[in-house]
Amino acid sequence: MESLTLNARIVAPTRPIRRFRSPLINPLRLKRPSKDLSFMTTAASIPQAKASIGLHFNNTCPSKEVLEGWRNADAVCFDVDSTVCLDEGIDELAEFCGAGQAVAEWTSRAMSGSVPFEEALAARLSIFNPSLSTVCEFLEKRPPRISPGIDQLIKKLKAKGTNVYLVSGGFRQMIQPVALHLGIPVQNIFANQLLFGSSGEFVGFDKNEPTSRSGGKAVAVQHIKEVHKYEAVVMVGDGQTDLEARKPGGANLFICYAGVQLREAVATKADWLVFDFQDLIKTLE
Numbered sequence: 188m189e190s191l192t193l194n195a196r197i198v199a200p201t202r203p204i205r206r207f208r209s210p211l212i213n214p215l216r217l218k219r220p221s222k223d224l225s226f227m228t229t230a231a232s233i234p235q236a237k238a239s240i241g242l243h244f245n246n247t248c249p250s251k252e253v254l255e256g257w258r259n260a261d262a263v264c265f266d267v268d269s270t271v272c273l274d275e276g277i278d279e280l281a282e283f284c285g286a287g288q289a290v291a292e293w294t295s296r297a298m299s300g301s302v303p304f305e306e307a308l309a310a311r312l313s314i315f316n317p318s319l320s321t322v323c324e325f326l327e328k329r330p331p332r333i334s335p336g337i338d339q340l341i342k343k344l345k346a347k348g349t350n351v352y353l354v355s356g357g358f359r360q361m362i363q364p365v366a367l368h369l370g371i372p373v374q375n376i377f378a379n380q381l382l383f384g385s386s387g388e389f390v391g392f393d394k395n396e397p398t399s400r401s402g403g404k405a406v407a408v409q410h411i412k413e414v415h416k417y418e419a420v421v422m423v424g425d426g427q428t429d430l431e432a433r434k435p436g437g438a439n440l441f442i443c444y445a446g447v448q449l450r451e452a453v454a455t456k457a458d459w460l461v462f463d464f465q466d467l468i469k470t471l472e
């Protein structure tokens with residue numbers, strides 16, 4: 188089994204982290220403990236992390252070709268967990284359901300590529316069987332936390348006419364509020380779907396979604412590229428499944444975002460390794 192020690196949690200942003208509320212949620216029930224609303228991270232800063240860890244990589248400065256590829260992309264596909272958002276959605280949901288540790292271990296193995304994605308997804312969900320009411324309550328009480336700079340980056344991309352997609356192994360139910368917040372149309376979400384029975388009980392996930400399987404993000408990116416006849420697509424993410432999306436017919440470039448999680452095996456193979464979305468924003472100005 189592949190070592191899990193590569194998945195070092197290295198940094199957390201030094202700026203205040205924004206949580207936002209889905210407008211689909213009853214605003215009368217939005218009161219939360221003030222400690223959550225004033226949440227700020229205290230871990231090492233991004234520049235410190237770069238100094239101590241990023242220097243081991245030779246891909247933190249993009250080549251001219253990579254920079255041009257990024258600037259001229261027809262579309263950018265973003266991973267969600269630990270990229271657009273600070274957390275792994277399924278881990279957060281599991282923790283909310285009291286099964287945090289067992290599920291986080293499975294997530295880590297899935298992200299390092301040592302377990303088929305579909306197997307890890309089914310195993311994790313079967314540990315805590317989230318009902319529809321639990322998911323709704325979770326979204327009310329633990330709304331997604333957005334990574335610093337992602338709003339600005341997506342605004343910049345949209346302003347220059349670049350199409351933006353969210354391609355995730357997470358769940359549509361949890362990603363839609365994020366897409367809404369970022370102004371990304373729901374049809375630009377490629378993700379998994381939790382399935383519930385008539386009483387709202389958990390019955391599984393939609394196995395027809397390509398993102399429910401290993402290599403599924405690559406299939407989703409290929410589909411996006413083909414349908415829209417894009418010449419160049421860039422994938423931005425932190426995990427093995429994001430890296431896999433860079434292939435002939437799929438993403439032309441893979442940018443590893445290590446501002447939340449640094450997965451060494453993924454980072455070394457990226458066309459460009461960034462620790463801060465500002466690095467991408469300034470290249471578009």
Ligand SMILES: [Mg+2]
Nearest residue numbers: 266268269426
């Ligand atoms: Mg991720």
